[in-house]
Amino acid sequence: MIKVIELTKYFGTKQVLNNINMTFLEGKVYGIVGENGAGKTTLFKCIAGLEDYKGEINSDLRPLKNHLGLLLTEPFLFSKITGKEYIQLLCNARKIKIDDIESRNIFDLPLNQYASTYSTGMKKKLSITAILLQVNKYFILDEPFNGVDIQSNIIMTEIIHRLRELNKIVIISSHIFSTLSETCDEIHLLKNGVFIKTVKKEKFSQLETEMREITVENKIEKLKLK
Amino acid sequence: MKEYFILQYKMTNRRLKDFGLEPIFGYLLILASFIGLSLFLFYKTEFAQYIYILISLALTSKLSEIGRNDFLKLCFNGKHYKLVRIIENLTSSMPFLIFLIYKQIFIGSVILTVISLILGLSSFKTSLNFTIPTPFYKKPFEFTVGFRNTFFIFPIAYILTFISISVDNFNLGIFSLLLVFLIPLGFYTKPENEYFVWSFALTPKQFIIEKIKTALQFTSILSLPIILTLCFFYYKNIDVLITSYIIGCVFLITIISAKYSAYPNEMNLPEIIIIAISIFFPPLLLVFTPYFYIKATNKLQEYLV
Numbered sequence: 001m002i003k004v005i006e007l008t009k010y011f012g013t014k015q016v017l018n019n020i021n022m023t024f025l026e027g028k029v030y031g032i033v034g035e036n037g038a039g040k041t042t043l044f045k046c047i048a049g050l051e052d053y054k055g056e057i058n059s060d061l062r063p064l065k066n067h068l069g070l071l072l073t074e075p076f077l078f079s080k081i082t083g084k085e086y087i088q089l090l091c092n093a094r095k096i097k098i099d100d101i102e103s104r105n106i107f108d109l110p111l112n113q114y115a116s117t118y119s120t121g122m123k124k125k126l127s128i129t130a131i132l133l134q135v136n137k138y139f140i141l142d143e144p145f146n147g148v149d150i151q152s153n154i155i156m157t158e159i160i161h162r163l164r165e166l167n168k169i170v171i172i173s174s175h176i177f178s179t180l181s182e183t184c185d186e187i188h189l190l191k192n193g194v195f196i197k198t199v200k201k202e203k204f205s206q207l208e209t210e211m212r213e214i215t216v217e218n219k220i221e222k223l224k225l226k
Numbered sequence: 227m228k229e230y231f232i233l234q235y236k237m238t239n240r241r242l243k244d245f246g247l248e249p250i251f252g253y254l255l256i257l258a259s260f261i262g263l264s265l266f267l268f269y270k271t272e273f274a275q276y277i278y279i280l281i282s283l284a285l286t287s288k289l290s291e292i293g294r295n296d297f298l299k300l301c302f303n304g305k306h307y308k309l310v311r312i313i314e315n316l317t318s319s320m321p322f323l324i325f326l327i328y329k330q331i332f333i334g335s336v337i338l339t340v341i342s343l344i345l346g347l348s349s350f351k352t353s354l355n356f357t358i359p360t361p362f363y364k365k366p367f368e369f370t371v372g373f374r375n376t377f378f379i380f381p382i383a384y385i386l387t388f389i390s391i392s393v394d395n396f397n398l399g400i401f402s403l404l405l406v407f408l409i410p411l412g413f414y415t416k417p418e419n420e421y422f423v424w425s426f427a428l429t430p431k432q433f434i435i436e437k438i439k440t441a442l443q444f445t446s447i448l449s450l451p452i453i454l455t456l457c458f459f460y461y462k463n464i465d466v467l468i469t470s471y472i473i474g475c476v477f478l479i480t481i482i483s484a485k486y487s488a489y490p491n492e493m494n495l496p497e498i499i500i501i502a503i504s505i506f507f508p509p510l511l512l513v514f515t516p517y518f519y520i521k522a523t524n525k526l527q528e529y530l531v
Contacts, residue, residue: 050424066531093426093427
């Protein structure tokens, strides 16, 4: 379990997260949606301990960060490290010994090439592979489907289902609603640093319709397209 | 075009400020260091003019990097693009040109000018994409990256050891050993992305000790051929050899500790000054190394538990 209690975060005088309370349970997949700048990445970084904050974040396994697989929106890679070495580095970091990295390369990445030469999607697939091989209990996946090809998105969806079966906690953000509706048990809508809505699986389609209406409003009309 | 160069100037000033220097002092310091190192190079070797031209061209060629040039081509039309690149390259090689003229090396000055102009009209990849094999792949991190960036220097160091034995010059042999220690020191000057520190399931102390162990182990492997060779041929000077090795190791420990004492920022002027002073008086390391180490463990508590 991960329990977030009264989490508040400021950048200077700007409040990014406002009194967030939430509990994440094992065997469940949580979707976090919100516009750019709503506070999703900041929330993830706070849970990971990469940002300081006011409030409390507790977990069954401690320290939380040592059991967390964190996929950042834009994974950072060293200039002269191969894909295989990147995986090795992240496994070394968690004292995980893997002798057959090649056989675990489900995305068919060119592991002996420098990871910095990979495309955006390949970098994401590499990072996902690495955090999966770390054998984490908790996963935060910030935009895991962005920039990744359709075939890999299908694999990604199946991986998330398998993580649920393995009783892991998975928290995902995505701007592609269909990917969330396929994978999540519940979706939380974040706006201006506050969770304004929580929706269970049976009401996902209703949420999508609502989001479409709220987001689009009459904005397209304002463009006066001809 | 004018705006582009003003922007470059502003960016340079910002870098100096980030480094902890007022721009005016930064420029004066760079100028003084440049003149000092140039004089030192020309005093030390008769091949200075060739080394000098090569250094200048190596720096200027960085401006020909293909991605950077693609961006400039998007910003400027053909004529202006070429003009920008020529001005950049001449600005980059100007200090070297002035010094060569001061030294009355006119042919060298002309060659440097011509090649700089040609480089201004060309763009190419400044880094190789093929994977350079490394014996340090089991613990990939800054040492692996650094080794791939500087691998060609180690054979040069080994050749220097060989020459030192051929011409019976022990000091040259010691220099080759120190060179092998000097290069890895550079691997640990840039801070890595916070994600890579955060990822480690180690305490701050365990993290730094692990880093130090890796650095000492890998650097010792690289220096082993030199140490063994010099031990064999200069066994009477084994005390000097061991002392040099230990000093090299202590400097490695210091630089790693200093890096994380400023983390996630780059090392600033105070750290660099302390290390520079220690080069001239190594016993100071006995004070400064623990100081940096304690500061580093405190800094890393933000990322490691």
